Amino acid sequence: MASDKYMPEYIGTLKKEISIQRDYLEDQPINTIYFGGGTPSRFGTSELSAIIEYIYDHFDVAQDAEITLEANPEDVNPSWARDINQGPVNRMSLGVQSFFDDDLKYLNRVHDAADADTAIKCLQDAGLDSITMDLIYGIPTLTDLKWEENLGRFFEYELSHLSAYALTVEDKTALRSLIDKGKMVPPDDGAMVSQFKILLDQTAEKGFIHYEISNFAKEGHYSKHNSLYWTGGHYLGLGPSAHSYNGRSRRWNKPSMKAWLGLGEYYDESFEEETLSLNQRFNEYVMTSLRTVWGCDIAVVRQEFGDKYATDLLSKSDKFIADGSLIYKGSSLFLTNKGKLFADGIASALFG
Numbered sequence: 001m002a003s004d005k006y007m008p009e010y011i012g013t014l015k016k017e018i019s020i021q022r023d024y025l026e027d028q029p030i031n032t033i034y035f036g037g038g039t040p041s042r043f044g045t046s047e048l049s050a051i052i053e054y055i056y057d058h059f060d061v062a063q064d065a066e067i068t069l070e071a072n073p074e075d076v077n078p079s080w081a082r083d084i085n086q087g088p089v090n091r092m093s094l095g096v097q098s099f100f101d102d103d104l105k106y107l108n109r110v111h112d113a114a115d116a117d118t119a120i121k122c123l124q125d126a127g128l129d130s131i132t133m134d135l136i137y138g139i140p141t142l143t144d145l146k147w148e149e150n151l152g153r154f155f156e157y158e159l160s161h162l163s164a165y166a167l168t169v170e171d172k173t174a175l176r177s178l179i180d181k182g183k184m185v186p187p188d189d190g191a192m193v194s195q196f197k198i199l200l201d202q203t204a205e206k207g208f209i210h211y212e213i214s215n216f217a218k219e220g221h222y223s224k225h226n227s228l229y230w231t232g233g234h235y236l237g238l239g240p241s242a243h244s245y246n247g248r249s250r251r252w253n254k255p256s257m258k259a260w261l262g263l264g265e266y267y268d269e270s271f272e273e274e275t276l277s278l279n280q281r282f283n284e285y286v287m288t289s290l291r292t293v294w295g296c297d298i299a300v301v302r303q304e305f306g307d308k309y310a311t312d313l314l315s316k317s318d319k320f321i322a323d324g325s326l327i328y329k330g331s332s333l334f335l336t337n338k339g340k341l342f343a344d345g346i347a348s349a350l351f352g
Helices: 004-021 045-058 078-085 101-106 113-125 144-156 174-180 189-205 224-230 257-261 278-290 298-305 307-322 343-349
Strands: 030-035 061-071 091-097 131-137 161-166 209-212 215-217 243-245 249-253 271-275 326-329 332-335
Touching: 004 045, 004 257, 030 045, 030 224, 045 061, 045 078, 061 224, 078 113, 091 113, 113 131, 131 144, 131 189, 144 189, 161 189, 189 209, 209 224, 224 278, 278 298, 278 332, 278 343, 298 307, 307 326, 307 343
Parallel strands: 030 061, 061 091, 091 131, 131 161
Antiparallel strands: 161 215, 209 215, 243 249, 249 271, 326 332
């Protein structure tokens, strides 16, 4: 997200990109609109309404579309929350991460635990009833006991959706640099496994459905947006670093805000694109479908990719079924709780 100084220019460029990109999804209806990445909570209702109205003018948007706004706790206050609730947004995603200040300091977050509590109460008091919380586990400062307390706080708010992510240290980030210099403790794999198991146990006990590796919801409260990604849906990403997918190709914008704000007649130089082969599309299906409660459907594989892919997939899955990481039920493969610990590795072993 651009700073407030560049907000008008940012919105103007966003509209321009919507006009240029409108054909990428080939007139497919839009079921979800998601404002995420950076600091979209700096938008007020007027800015959000202008963007959403422009989207409605250029796409066939479903009447019951899910419209989500990511928010940082430090940006939420009572008047902002009331303002947002009167606009088109019908779902909030709040990046709490932890209710302990030492964890937030490790993550270099601006907000503190008190800000997170205040933000949730502001959103609920304003009448926003579809709120998801983001939490992170595997933080070196986060003990199992603290993780249990974080989950307990989440349950106390009676929210219907939780996104919980294992801490990952990306290359070329400040955290990676500090860890490499010995100034920060790296994440511990053993702690991540322990806390993931706690997560599975406690969410199941509270009646949450683990519908995707990092997402948990009460029945009827799955995120349409999250589900779209993991069920092979098509999507259009707008803004710096945004990714798009239409079933045949992937497109990703370059990260430079300056270059993106200068978007114009040379737009095709501001993104990169890759046409996916049959094998790449198969691997994509295996990777995404295995992460979900709906599983990897062999019948779909046979129909979309052919008998050889289906036969090879079943053959490669045998050892994981034997060791209890996968189960084969109906016509689909599903990860067990044991398998969920190694989801990416299992998926890659099943690739074509």
